[in-house]
Amino acid sequence: MTDAAPAARETPTTGPGPGLDRACTAAAAAVWTSAWIEVLVRDRYHALYSQLDNMAWLIALGGFYLLERLVARWAPKAWAATLSARYLVLAAVLWAWIVLFGGASGQRFVAGVILSAALAVGLLIAMPWLLRRMPAASASALATRGPMAIAVAAMLFVLLPPAMALWSAPSLSWPSRQAATAPAASQTSPAFGRDRTVLILLFDELNDAAVGGIQAALTAQGLHVAHRPLEPVGDGTAKVVPAMWLGRPFKDPKPCSNSAICSGRDILDFSKVLASRQDIDVVGFYHPYCAMQGLRWCRRESPLGVFDWSDRWVCAVRRRMGLTMPERCHREQHLSWTRLVERTEQAYWQAPFWQQGGMLYAHLPFPHPPASDSRQTFVEQYAAGTSKAARLASASVERLRAAGIKDIAVIVTSDHPLRVDGWCSNGTYSARRCQGSEQLKDSKVPLLVAADGALPELAPFNSNQQVFDVLDAPVSAVTTP
Numbered sequence: 001m002t003d004a005a006p007a008a009r010e011t012p013t014t015g016p017g018p019g020l021d022r023a024c025t026a027a028a029a030a031v032w033t034s035a036w037i038e039v040l041v042r043d044r045y046h047a048l049y050s051q052l053d054n055m056a057w058l059i060a061l062g063g064f065y066l067l068e069r070l071v072a073r074w075a076p077k078a079w080a081a082t083l084s085a086r087y088l089v090l091a092a093v094l095w096a097w098i099v100l101f102g103g104a105s106g107q108r109f110v111a112g113v114i115l116s117a118a119l120a121v122g123l124l125i126a127m128p129w130l131l132r133r134m135p136a137a138s139a140s141a142l143a144t145r146g147p148m149a150i151a152v153a154a155m156l157f158v159l160l161p162p163a164m165a166l167w168s169a170p171s172l173s174w175p176s177r178q179a180a181t182a183p184a185a186s187q188t189s190p191a192f193g194r195d196r197t198v199l200i201l202l203f204d205e206l207n208d209a210a211v212g213g214i215q216a217a218l219t220a221q222g223l224h225v226a227h228r229p230l231e232p233v234g235d236g237t238a239k240v241v242p243a244m245w246l247g248r249p250f251k252d253p254k255p256c257s258n259s260a261i262c263s264g265r266d267i268l269d270f271s272k273v274l275a276s277r278q279d280i281d282v283v284g285f286y287h288p289y290c291a292m293q294g295l296r297w298c299r300r301e302s303p304l305g306v307f308d309w310s311d312r313w314v315c316a317v318r319r320r321m322g323l324t325m326p327e328r329c330h331r332e333q334h335l336s337w338t339r340l341v342e343r344t345e346q347a348y349w350q351a352p353f354w355q356q357g358g359m360l361y362a363h364l365p366f367p368h369p370p371a372s373d374s375r376q377t378f379v380e381q382y383a384a385g386t387s388k389a390a391r392l393a394s395a396s397v398e399r400l401r402a403a404g405i406k407d408i409a410v411i412v413t414s415d416h417p418l419r420v421d422g423w424c425s426n427g428t429y430s431a432r433r434c435q436g437s438e439q440l441k442d443s444k445v446p447l448l449v450a451a452d453g454a455l456p457e458l459a460p461f462n463s464n465q466q467v468f469d470v471l472d473a474p475v476s477a478v479t480t481p
Contacts, residue, residue, distance in 0.1 A: 024084035027147030031091040032061065034158040038099050041162070045255035046286055047302040049336075054103040061087075061094055088147060095154055161256035169260055169269035174245060174292065175200070175361065175468040176276040192449075192456045193471025196407045197357040199396055200467075202284075203389045204237065204368035206414035208444035210382070213390035214412055218450040221397040223410065228458040229444040232416045233465040240415040241287050241363070242268040243465040259291035279358025281351040285344055285365055296358065299347040303336040334428075338372040341365050345392070349399075357405045364389070369423050377433045382418060382440055412448035413467050417441075 036058055043051040065087045072083055097103055176193065203214075208229040218225050233243040238253035242261055245268050256262040260269035270287065275294035282289045282298040290298035315329035344365055353360040367385025369378065376384065393412065400408050420441050424434035445464050449455055456473035460466075 021084045023147040024088040027151040028065070028084065028088040028091040030151035031088070031095050031154045032058065034154040035091075035095045035098050038158045039103070041257065042255045044258045045261065045288060047288075047300065048286065049303055051103075054098050057094060057098070057103070061090060064090075088150070092150060092154075099154075099158065161254065161262045162260070165256045165260035165262060165267050165269050169267040169272050172245060172268075172273045173276045174273045175280075175359070176471050190475065191472045192451075192475050193359075193409065196409050196451075197353075197400060197405050198359040198409045198411070198471065199353075199400075200359070200361045200411045201389075201393065201396075201413075202361070202363045203412065203414050204363065204365050205416065205418045206367055206386070206389065206446060207417045207440065207442035208446040209442050210367070210386045210418075210440075211412070211446035211448060213386055214393050214446075215448055217390040217394035218397065218410060218412075218448065221394060223397065223408070223450040223452060224455055225448060225450040226455045226458050228447045228461060230413070230447050230464045230466075231443075231462060232414075232445050233463050235416055235419070237286055237415045239263075240464060242266075244467055245273065247465060247469070249465065259288045261287075277359060279356065281353045281358065281360045282362075283344065283347045283351060283360070284363030285340060286363070289361075289363070297352050299350070301340055301344045301347055303340045334370040334372065334374075337365070337370060348392075354399050355403055357400070357403075364392070367418075369418075370428055377435065378420075378423060378429045378437045379435075379440060406452065408452055410448070410450040411467065411470055412446060412450075413464055414445040415464070417443060417445060 035054075039051045039054045039058065043049065043055075065083075068083050068087075176191075211227065215225055215227055232240060233249055234240045234251070236253075238261065239250050242250040242253060242263070246266060248266070250261075250263045250266055250268070252263045254262050256267070257269070259271040260267055270289060270291035271293070273292040275292060275296075278294065278296065280295050282292070282295055283301075285301045288300065290300045292298070348362050348364065351360055352358070366388055367382055369381055369385070371381040371384060373381070373384075393410065397408060397410065418440050420437050423429060424431075424437055447458060447461060447464070447467065447470075449458060449470060454475035456470055457476045458470075460473070461470065
């Protein structure tokens with residue numbers, strides 16, 4: 001009896017318990033769910049199916065966990081006991097990759113597979129060893145505090161921005177920052193955009209150096225045209241368009257709801273933007289323009305759906321794995337983008353603006369690469385895109401005049417210059433097709449202002465975040481074409 005007593009009081013001193021397993025499972029599920037929320041918010045905001053790679057990784061992680069649970073009953077006890085802890089670490093790493101660093105892309109797919117496999121194997125080996133050597137007191141503290149802290153932090157990081165957007169996003173008047181009923185600057189120098197038909201064309205990735213064709217086309221239509229190079233306020237559309245609406249830099253963009261995008265404390269919620277006149281039409285893509293209030297008409301286009309073209313999946317997998325692609329993939333790999341261009345241009349001509357006048361803002365996806373002709377070089381495709389923009393500008397003026405609309409004003413700008421290095425390194429163009437692309441590098445975007453009559457003085461405008469301020473600028477002397 002005396003020999004058995006100490007054995008009865010003996011308790012384990014190391015290893016994980018059931019509390020840690022349950023805590024890790026719940027925390028991993030919360031982290032995984034918060035990553036899904038982040039990915040879905042991004043996808044709903046941009047409507048470009050740009051998060052499919054991240055969705056695939058999240059599905060793979062969930063499948064990995066379910067598979068391990070299925071085989072755990074036949075696995076060694078030490079290995080099965082650390083399953084939830086391994087899953088939590090993997091979920092946290094994937095969360096950080098997606099939420100903090102943008103996540104997967106086609107060009108990083110193979111590297112991601114290799115790194116993920118290495119991490120999974122490392123955890124498979126290391127976690128049982130680490131947890132067997134963990135004192136019971138430490139394991140208990142970890143079970144009660146660690147997983148819960150990770151889960152709460154992940155959820156708050158993802159859910160706070162939408163809450164901020166809902167409660168603190170400012171209400172804006174657009175495109176004029178002045179009230180629609182405010183008087184003009186003066187009777188002798190009225191605001192340029194007041195009481196006239198206004199066409200605002202934002203051509204995506206249009207260099208300042210490439211605007212000559214558009215300028216010549218507008219001049220040939222008999223308009224007075226002024227030109228000024230501008231500094232882009234950002235290097236991507238997600239930074240520039242919000243800056244144009246807010247009138248200040250927007251350096252760290254992150255979609256925070258279906259209609260809002262956040263950058264620190266700066267928030268642009270398109271659903272809280274009110275049109276400053278009642279005859280505004282909008283057509284575009286990438287941003288949720290149609291959430292704005294008070295528009296007469298709006299169309300936002302998106303690429304082909306992911307199930308609309310079965311070959312897209314085959315070509316996408318081969319491209320991500322670095323495999324040789326069949327000719328049809330080279331020919332059709334950009335079909336989704338070129339169809340977006342076609343549908344956006346079709347929507348452009350469907351606006352009531354062409355019969356009724358008013359104002360039309362158009363964010364157009366060209367000369368943004370790529371183009372449909374895979375035989376053309378990068379330089380040739382960009383030249384074709386700028387020519388397309390010039391033809392559209394000329395045809396727009398002709399269409400308005402054919403409808404009997406007079407007193408026309410046209411504003412042409414871009415979000416950012418052509419990203420030559422990015423397009424020639426991301427697999428879209430081969431080295432051969434990128435030959436001569438150095439000549440396309442530019443650091444400026446254009447501001448063209450054209451009208452039948454007097455133009456505003458453009459010297460005060462230095463950045464494309466000021467583009468809409470042109471509408472409120474007083475006109476000056478007529479500029480001779």
